[in-house]
Amino acid sequence: DLGGTETRGPPPGGPQGGVLRGPDLLGYVGIEAVLDQMRRKTMKAGFEFNIMVVGQSGLGKSTLVNTLFKSKVSRKSCSPNYEEKISKTVQLQSVSHVIEEKGVRMKLTVIDTPGFGDQINNDRCWEPVLKHVNEQYEKYLKEELRVNRQRKIPDTRVHCCIYFLPASGHWLRPIDVEFMKRLGKIVSIVPVIAKADTLTLEERTEFKQRIRQDLVANGIQVYPQKENDEDAEERLLNNTIRESIPFAVVGTDREHQVNGHRVLGRKTKWGIVEVENVAHCEFANLRDLLIRSHLEDLKQVTHDVHYETYRVQRLTAGDGLKGPLVNTPFLSILYYESY
Numbered sequence: 001d002l003g004g005t006e007t008r009g010p011p012p013g014g015p016q017g018g019v020l021r022g023p024d025l026l027g028y029v030g031i032e033a034v035l036d037q038m039r040r041k042t043m044k045a046g047f048e049f050n051i052m053v054v055g056q057s058g059l060g061k062s063t064l065v066n067t068l069f070k071s072k073v074s075r076k077s078c079s080p081n082y083e084e085k086i087s088k089t090v091q092l093q094s095v096s097h098v099i100e101e102k103g104v105r106m107k108l109t110v111i112d113t114p115g116f117g118d119q120i121n122n123d124r125c126w127e128p129v130l131k132h133v134n135e136q137y138e139k140y141l142k143e144e145l146r147v148n149r150q151r152k153i154p155d156t157r158v159h160c161c162i163y164f165l166p167a168s169g170h171w172l173r174p175i176d177v178e179f180m181k182r183l184g185k186i187v188s189i190v191p192v193i194a195k196a197d198t199l200t201l202e203e204r205t206e207f208k209q210r211i212r213q214d215l216v217a218n219g220i221q222v223y224p225q226k227e228n229d230e231d232a233e234e235r236l237l238n239n240t241i242r243e244s245i246p247f248a249v250v251g252t253d254r255e256h257q258v259n260g261h262r263v264l265g266r267k268t269k270w271g272i273v274e275v276e277n278v279a280h281c282e283f284a285n286l287r288d289l290l291i292r293s294h295l296e297d298l299k300q301v302t303h304d305v306h307y308e309t310y311r312v313q314r315l316t317a318g319d320g321l322k323g324p325l326v327n328t329p330f331l332s333i334l335y336y337e338s339y
Contacts, residue, residue, distance in 0.1 A: 046098070046105035048155045049295060052187070053110065054129060054179070055164025056117035059194035064162075064251035065110055067264065067275060068287055072253075073097050073110055090115040090128040111158065117175055126179045133158050133187050137310040157307060159298045160223070160290060161187050164194040165211065165246060169203050172214040184221035186306050188298055190289065191215075191222055196248035196281050197266060197273045204248050211246050224294065228301055241289060247282040250275050 053061040062074035074095070094111040111132070116125055136157045143153045161183060165176060180189055191211070196204055215222060222245060229235040255262045256272050265272040274280045276287075290298070 043103050043105070045152075046107060047299075048107045048109070049299070050109040050111065050156060050159050051290070052113070052129075052133075052158045052161040053164065054113045054116055054161060055194065056166070057114070059164040059166060060251050061112065061162075061164055061194075063253060064164075064192075064194070064249060064283075066253050067251040067283065068290065069099060069108065071097070071099065073099075073108060074112070076112075090125050092128060092132045109156070122175050125175070126182055129179075130182060130186070133183070134310065137186075137307050138314070140307065141311055141314060157302055158187050159302045161189045162290075163189050163191045165191055167193050167195050167198045167207070167248075169199060169207050171210050172218075177214065177218050177220070180215075180220045180222070181218060186310070188223035188301055188306070189221070190286070191246035192286060193246050193248040195250065197250045197268070199248070208246060208248065215245075223298070223301070225301075228305065237293075241285075244282060244285055247286040247289075249283045249286055250281040251283065 051065070053065060055061055062076040065074045066072055090113055092111055092113055094109055096107060096109040099106050099108055113129060116129070119125065140153060140155065140157055143149055163176070163180060163183075165172070180191070183189055193199075193204070193207065193211075199207060214220075224238045224241060226235075226238070226242075229238055250266055250273055252264055252266045252275055254264070254266070256265045256267055257263075258265070258272055258274065263272070263277075264275040266275070267273075275283045278284050
């Protein structure tokens with residue numbers, strides 16, 4: 001008996017120790033201070049977040065990204081001589097910014113996909129996107145396998161793909177199904193209904209239900225996946241998110257006066273659609289998912305699930321990382337550099 005403190009001995013059948021909690025300890029240890037240490041290191045080093053936006057022209061991809069981060073971070077916004085034109089092929093382009101808020105620094109990279117879905121024949125238009133995602137995994141893997149590698153490997157892997165659906169009010173289009181079926185296996189996809197203010201509330205509800213039915217019927221994986229829920233609390237939170245997918249969103253960078261307050265909104269002849277008002281659209285839910293509640297989880301799923309699957313496939317292919325990876329069921333399209 002040590003001053004009446006009860007400790008838990010090793011469980012029967014093995015030398016493993018039990019779980020020691022506050023009442024079991026003889027005094028203050030200071031383990032909780034590790035959180036402060038982690039916070040200081042993160043604030044000092046900063047972190048990276050890479051987000052891809054995919055959808056046909058005119059769906060407000062650039063505006064939505066700018067609204068998410070409340071700054072002009074899209075490629076379109078920070079290109080002074082930007083000219084909107086239909087690309088004959090899908091050409092991925094990216095732009096990076098460092099955003100700092102309350103001492104926390106984040107390097108944000110936005111990858112755009114001009115030309116996607118804009119052609120009369122959109123056959124296999126998802127291939128350049130697949131290629132880009134896999135190339136980033138390959139780049140990270142090569143750096144990881146170096147004898148003298150960098151202390152901190154630059155992370156260009158796509159942590160999240162926002163897929164923009166037009167507010168048609170019908171069903172998923174063949175291009176939507178084919179893209180998300182392929183990309184959902186290698187990257188975290190969050191589908192959104194763009195320019196949702198063009199639908200009535202009833203139309204929006206019915207459209208969301210049809211899309212969820214289509215996702216299930218076609219075996220499409222969108223974030224967050226049930227198999228990645230770590231505990232009951234996370235499952236409860238993620239179930240609420242899954243019931244809201246796809247998010248019906250509206251984006252704008254313009255402020256208006258509403259009841260004496262400046263709010264982000266789109267002005268119509270019927271009134272102002274307030275972007276951050278959950279009664280008007282689900283932009284706030286999308287923002288909370290991507291930034292305030294699940295940003296770190298998106299990065300973790302990218303590393304522990306998608307990249308790990310790629311790494312295992314790559315290393316078990318038997319080519320010693322010296323040539324292209326061929327005939328593997330996981331990768332439907334194969335673009336790799338030869339050493």
